[in-house]
Amino acid sequence: xxxxxxxxxxxxxxxxxxxxxxxxxxxxxxxxxxxxxxxxxxxxxxxxxxxxxxxxxxxxxxxxxxxxxxxxxxxxxxxxxxxxxxxxxxxxxxxxxxxxxxxxxxxxxxxxxxxxxxxxxxxxxxxxxxxxxxxxxxxxxxxxxxxxxxxxxxxxxxxxxxxxxxxxxxxxxxxxxxxxxxxxxxxxxxxxxxxxxxxx
Amino acid sequence: xxxxxxxxxxxxxxxxxxxxxxxxxxxxxxxxxxxxxxxxxxxxxxxxxxxxxxxxxxxxxxxxxxxxxxxxxxxxxxxxxxxxxxxxxxxxxxxxxxxxxxxxxxxxxxxxxxxxxxxxxxxxxxxxxxxxxxxxxxxxxxxxxxxxxxxxxxxxxxxxxxxxxxxxxxxxxxxxxxxxxxxxxxxxxxxxxxxxxxxxxxxxxxxxxxxxxxxxxxxxxxxxxxxxxxxxxxxxxxxxxxxxxxxxxxxxxxxxxxxxxxxxxxxxxx
Numbered sequence: 001x002x003x004x005x006x007x008x009x010x011x012x013x014x015x016x017x018x019x020x021x022x023x024x025x026x027x028x029x030x031x032x033x034x035x036x037x038x039x040x041x042x043x044x045x046x047x048x049x050x051x052x053x054x055x056x057x058x059x060x061x062x063x064x065x066x067x068x069x070x071x072x073x074x075x076x077x078x079x080x081x082x083x084x085x086x087x088x089x090x091x092x093x094x095x096x097x098x099x100x101x102x103x104x105x106x107x108x109x110x111x112x113x114x115x116x117x118x119x120x121x122x123x124x125x126x127x128x129x130x131x132x133x134x135x136x137x138x139x140x141x142x143x144x145x146x147x148x149x150x151x152x153x154x155x156x157x158x159x160x161x162x163x164x165x166x167x168x169x170x171x172x173x174x175x176x177x178x179x180x181x182x183x184x185x186x187x188x189x190x191x192x193x194x195x196x197x198x199x200x
Numbered sequence: 201x202x203x204x205x206x207x208x209x210x211x212x213x214x215x216x217x218x219x220x221x222x223x224x225x226x227x228x229x230x231x232x233x234x235x236x237x238x239x240x241x242x243x244x245x246x247x248x249x250x251x252x253x254x255x256x257x258x259x260x261x262x263x264x265x266x267x268x269x270x271x272x273x274x275x276x277x278x279x280x281x282x283x284x285x286x287x288x289x290x291x292x293x294x295x296x297x298x299x300x301x302x303x304x305x306x307x308x309x310x311x312x313x314x315x316x317x318x319x320x321x322x323x324x325x326x327x328x329x330x331x332x333x334x335x336x337x338x339x340x341x342x343x344x345x346x347x348x349x350x351x352x353x354x355x356x357x358x359x360x361x362x363x364x365x366x367x368x369x370x371x372x373x374x375x376x377x378x379x380x381x382x383x384x385x386x387x388x389x390x391x392x393x394x395x396x397x398x399x400x401x402x403x404x405x406x407x408x409x410x411x412x413x414x415x416x417x418x419x420x421x422x423x424x425x426x427x428x429x430x431x432x433x434x435x436x437x438x439x440x441x442x443x444x445x446x447x448x449x450x451x452x453x454x455x456x457x458x459x460x461x462x463x464x465x466x467x468x469x470x
């Protein structure tokens with residue numbers, strides 16, 4: 001079972017339907033205890049960093065435990081940003097801190113939010129990017145992006161005024177700034193990779 | 201760099217069970233094109249970057265039909281879905297978002313009550329609010345209008361509402377700017393002079409609006425060929441081109457259109 005954490009931020013239909021499409025057994029989980037039986041956990045997210053963290057805080061203990069136990073995890077969009085320590089969007093709000101570094105605003109002079117299809121540059125051939133190649137396009141909607149202290153966790157980047165972290169990979173954790181559930185066949189491929197990973 | 205998007209538009213008549221996609225000519229004559237979720241599925245497979253559903257019947261009783269169309273579509277279509285037609289409140293917007301829409305488009309209701317843009321964007325984010333503008337050229341130059349030079353002479357653009365049936369006196373370019381400050385994240389700009397004519401996009405209109413705002417502008421109205429899309433992308437900063445008839449009636453396949461554009465140097469997702 002793939003648990004999709006429902007912490008009240010945004011509609012989860014898309015990711016639920018996309019997981020169904022790739023043959024997973026998704027379940028929208030509203031209770032932290034529901035994460036215990038999960039073979040994989042998806043942290044979705046829309047909205048602002050601070051309010052996401054407020055809502056997510058009741059899941060923090062369970063999520064950390066699952067992360068430490070090696071359960072495959074997938075963060076999407078704000079669900080990627082909350083993995084960092086903090087964000088310029090809401091100074092003072094604390095993230096999960098599983099990835100060292102800060103979430104910063106896209107530079108002035110480019111369209112903010114970045115909204116649309118942008119191409120990836122693969123930095124590291126991780127399992128989660130099987131079947132994905134340089135130049136493949138994914139759907140982004142965001143105004144901030146994560147800047148990890150240890151740049152070796154970056155799996156892929158995109159270009160929007162600056163080099164923007166598009167995906168990070170660390171141990172059992174994978175996260176994308178783009179929305180794989182809105183990125184057509186290539187996006188579904190990433191979800192398929194994740195599901196395969198949970199079955200190893 | 202962000203790709204230019206190709207967006208098929210489904211004008212939906214929800215007065216029949218399950219709804220049906222129709223297409224008007226110059227906002228009037230109607231032709232039947234297919235079943236909404238089936239067409240959406242086909243366009244997704246063909247490589248549509250996003251799909252717009254407009255409820256042309258736009259009455260409250262039919263909102264339920266629209267939400268069921270979106271639910272059904274989002275089971276098998278994995279690109280952004282935008283939905284519009286008759287949404288007048290955050291509550292109505294919520295029904296559509298909860299059915300699986302990523303964005304809602306507003307037109308008449310926002311012209312009548314601009315605050316609606318702010319109310320929806322505060323709750324769902326700027327990226328979720330698309331302001332639809334139906335603009336018509338006016339050659340009677342008046343003070344306080346944004347004048348645009350066109351091959352046919354200088355004109356301003358008047359916003360229409362109620363699906364092109366009534367005019368507002370509102371200047372389209374000023375309205376676009378104001379909507380951005382209210383929280384709109386994107387503009388769906390339809391030329392009423394070109395819609396259904398197959399004469400190509402209104403380039404001066406698209407160029408003027410795209411230069412006036414710093415949010416994405418979707419060009420709409422008049423597209424009959426990939427050449428028209430090429431023209432709008434080469435001559436304006438439009439982020440996307442929207443078309444209906446050329447896809448509905450089998451004249452062009454989205455994949456072929458994108459290949460055509462890519463071969464000519466346009467950055468599109470293929």
